[in-house]
Amino acid sequence: MSHISVGVEYGLHCLLHLSGPPTGVEVASVRNLAELQGVSVDYVAKLFTKLGKAGLTVSTEGKNGGFRLAKPANEITVLDVVNAIDGVKPLFECREIRTRCAVFDGQAPRWATAGVCSIHAVMLDAEKRMREALASQTLADIAARTGAKAPRSYGNHVVRWMQSRTTPS
Amino acid sequence: MSHISVGVEYGLHCLLHLSGPPTGVEVASVRNLAELQGVSVDYVAKLFTKLGKAGLTVSTEGKNGGFRLAKPANEITVLDVVNAIDGVKPLFECREIRTRCAVFDGQAPRWATAGVCSIHAVMLDAEKRMREALASQTLADIAARTGAKAPRSYGNHVVRWMQSRTTPS
Numbered sequence A, B: 001m002s003h004i005s006v007g008v009e010y011g012l013h014c015l016l017h018l019s020g021p022p023t024g025v026e027v028a029s030v031r032n033l034a035e036l037q038g039v040s041v042d043y044v045a046k047l048f049t050k051l052g053k054a055g056l057t058v059s060t061e062g063k064n065g066g067f068r069l070a071k072p073a074n075e076i077t078v079l080d081v082v083n084a085i086d087g088v089k090p091l092f093e094c095r096e097i098r099t100r101c102a103v104f105d106g107q108a109p110r111w112a113t114a115g116v117c118s119i120h121a122v123m124l125d126a127e128k129r130m131r132e133a134l135a136s137q138t139l140a141d142i143a144a145r146t147g148a149k150a151p152r153s154y155g156n157h158v159v160r161w162m163q164s165r166t167t168p169s
Helices: A006-017 A030-037 A041-053 A078-086 A118-135 A139-149 A152-164 B006-017 B030-037 B041-053 B078-086 B118-135 B139-149 B152-164
Strands: A057-059 A067-069 B057-059 B067-069
Touching (some): A030 A152, A041 A057, A041 A078, A078 A118, A078 A139, A078 B118, A118 B118, A118 B139, B006 B030, B006 B078, B006 B139, B030 B041, B041 B057, B078 B118, B078 B139
Antiparallel strands (some): B057 B067
């Protein structure tokens, strides 16, 4: 399994569909979002439980209720979505091998355990760079790139598709 | 399991022990490196098979033979070791969800599949930043930081420990 899960990919696609015009809508049901992507309603519901707990989405009331973004699309970063769906997973888990070197005879001296292990420090820096890159891109940035590629009719098509599945009042 | 495995941690510790003075030696047997770190000989042997295939270590001849670095410690990066032990693993595997959007009715138009998916592009940039950070640090850099922390006696201690396990001629 890759470090960033397929759940993040579906979560991002759901949130992009909720990022408003020109390629998205403002509110959608879990059922519609699931059907739109060809996955189960349960699967998408679990993603929205995580996205809601992370404060990225809120549920809306009413018979046509569903979910909407809890804040503007330019305030939700890819890192927010990764953390919401996958949790804050370390890139590397240091086993503190340095403390177990046989020459220490089971009693690692203070200098050997002080501060962060030099290997771990390199991994933490790499993780920081990765997270900075994920934090530098918002839903609005990605939606703008999709919007620039897609013909105007695509957004209308998605909106009509969503509306055609909404119970008429 | 974290993205960068515990094998990388042991591999880096082995290579640091082979990075020469003041805190390492030039040549060591797999048995000594395994005992020094309290892990099995088989485990370390498997790491050295991978390190050797990647051109980072070479075996030495003779009854006191073992392994040494295939190039100077300042030419072996942490990324080299990660790639050697874990392989070149992507941070994220794009499932090309964009092509399966229900509004396309099973026939995604060319604009929707052209180029790299906008979500994947963000992940690829994050991976690039991570790899750049790992590539910016060499064994020599880490050894220098350990050397700066350790008392002079540590290097001598490691060398004596290694020599005490070498078959006398």
